[in-house]
Amino acid sequence: MQGRVQFSRDVPVYAKADVVVIGGGPAGTAAAVSAARSGKKVHLIEKSAQLGGMGTLGNVSVFMPIGNVTGFYREIIADMLEQYLPPQHDSSIIPQYSPFLLRHYLNEKMRKEGVDVFYHSDFVGSVVDGGRLKAVVASTREGLQAFEAQQFIDCTGDARVAIDAGVSYSSGRESDGLTQPMTLMFTMQDTGKSVVPILPEGCPLYNDVDDLPQGRRLYWEQNGDGTLLVNMTRVKGNGAKISDVNRAEPEALRQVFGVVHYLQRNGFGTYILSHVAGQTGVRETNQIRGLYTLSEKDISDGRRFEDVVAQTNYEIDIHSPDGGKATDERPVSGYDIPYRSMVSAEIANLLVAGRAISATHVAMSSMRVQPTCYALGQAAGVAASLAIDHQCGLRDVPIAELHAWLQLQHVSYIKP
Numbered sequence: 001m002q003g004r005v006q007f008s009r010d011v012p013v014y015a016k017a018d019v020v021v022i023g024g025g026p027a028g029t030a031a032a033v034s035a036a037r038s039g040k041k042v043h044l045i046e047k048s049a050q051l052g053g054m055g056t057l058g059n060v061s062v063f064m065p066i067g068n069v070t071g072f073y074r075e076i077i078a079d080m081l082e083q084y085l086p087p088q089h090d091s092s093i094i095p096q097y098s099p100f101l102l103r104h105y106l107n108e109k110m111r112k113e114g115v116d117v118f119y120h121s122d123f124v125g126s127v128v129d130g131g132r133l134k135a136v137v138a139s140t141r142e143g144l145q146a147f148e149a150q151q152f153i154d155c156t157g158d159a160r161v162a163i164d165a166g167v168s169y170s171s172g173r174e175s176d177g178l179t180q181p182m183t184l185m186f187t188m189q190d191t192g193k194s195v196v197p198i199l200p201e202g203c204p205l206y207n208d209v210d211d212l213p214q215g216r217r218l219y220w221e222q223n224g225d226g227t228l229l230v231n232m233t234r235v236k237g238n239g240a241k242i243s244d245v246n247r248a249e250p251e252a253l254r255q256v257f258g259v260v261h262y263l264q265r266n267g268f269g270t271y272i273l274s275h276v277a278g279q280t281g282v283r284e285t286n287q288i289r290g291l292y293t294l295s296e297k298d299i300s301d302g303r304r305f306e307d308v309v310a311q312t313n314y315e316i317d318i319h320s321p322d323g324g325k326a327t328d329e330r331p332v333s334g335y336d337i338p339y340r341s342m343v344s345a346e347i348a349n350l351l352v353a354g355r356a357i358s359a360t361h362v363a364m365s366s367m368r369v370q371p372t373c374y375a376l377g378q379a380a381g382v383a384a385s386l387a388i389d390h391q392c393g394l395r396d397v398p399i400a401e402l403h404a405w406l407q408l409q410h411v412s413y414i415k416p
Helices: 025-035 072-082 099-113 160-165 242-265 295-302 361-367 370-390 399-408
Strands: 013-022 040-045 114-118 122-129 132-140 142-155 170-171 188-189 227-230 272-276 287-288 308-310 315-317 327-330 335-338 349-350
Touching: 013 025, 013 114, 013 132, 013 370, 025 040, 025 072, 025 099, 025 142, 025 370, 040 142, 099 308, 122 160, 142 160, 142 370, 160 287, 160 349, 188 242, 227 242, 242 272, 295 315, 295 361, 295 399, 308 361, 308 370, 315 361, 335 370, 349 370, 370 399
Parallel strands: 013 040, 013 142, 040 114, 142 349
Antiparallel strands: 122 132, 132 142, 170 287, 188 227, 188 272, 308 335, 315 327
16 A cells, blocks of 8 residues: 545435435345335435346345345235245245346335435445444445445445444464355356357466366356356455455456356257346445454254344355365254344444354354345334434344244244
């Protein structure tokens, strides 16, 4: 870093709401809907042109099994993927879906629920006054604009709002700070006729499974329409670091073409590359240090919490932070994620929902998947609304009332 500069200016307030949600991924969309259904005026700030986070932007268009299909996540399945809907909530499903349909579905959901969405609005700073967040500033198509609210929910995935506001945090594994690698997802389509494999200049040639970036074949083809969803690239680095992302984007795309060439020569000779995600997917960056930090022991022991807001039995799933081909996969029986893991000690009116909650490196590898993030976001939206109703800090939201309101929004928990 070559020194520092001072940058300050007066920023106009573009809009005011009861609740402002920053980030329109799974956690953010669920938070916005649940707060709106709790009777609050909600603004959702999204840096891109679409909602859905990695499920749309990153083409991670398969929901991992978490053992509890409930709440807003169950609503999505019922509306979009009825063939996958289990009769009871305490089930595991792995539905593959169209990221384009999910994008449209979430747009329509916000319109129907009365959530105001601000697209192309990237968070750039926070305004803190007396331990409370007063406003967030976003870079918009009309320049810098401020958004005021009583309560804020950081669903950026990187805890960008929380960190800027002064919340303590950590990054990566405890020993060296390395994070799980990034992956660029893509889809191939069966044309029904032989295709000629083409390897563009500068792209790697993979001849054997051991040559592949992950040292394995990992893909889904579940809906009978010839759509193959591929998760086989891997680039070492932290997706919240400028230099790492600058290196990852071109390298991941080179790997995509190499993997496509490999698959066309090994079992998928009638498939063409049909879609590459607009950006490389990031598994892990920052975790806030909240009132409680979810640990490896919690998930291994199947711990239950009185302030439970999400449940999952998704495995420990650590893609090697060292950049190697290994993946640490260990089954878990099922555990709770407590509300306190979304609450910081520093800012009274800010929650963090999604993969950046307070969790260790190992625990985060299990709780990071999309269905869990939907559950955390839904709880955050209700909790922010209750804090307004009770005129209290987020750490003082009554848990019994939180659970009662979540039940009204069709959230069910598996009893131990």
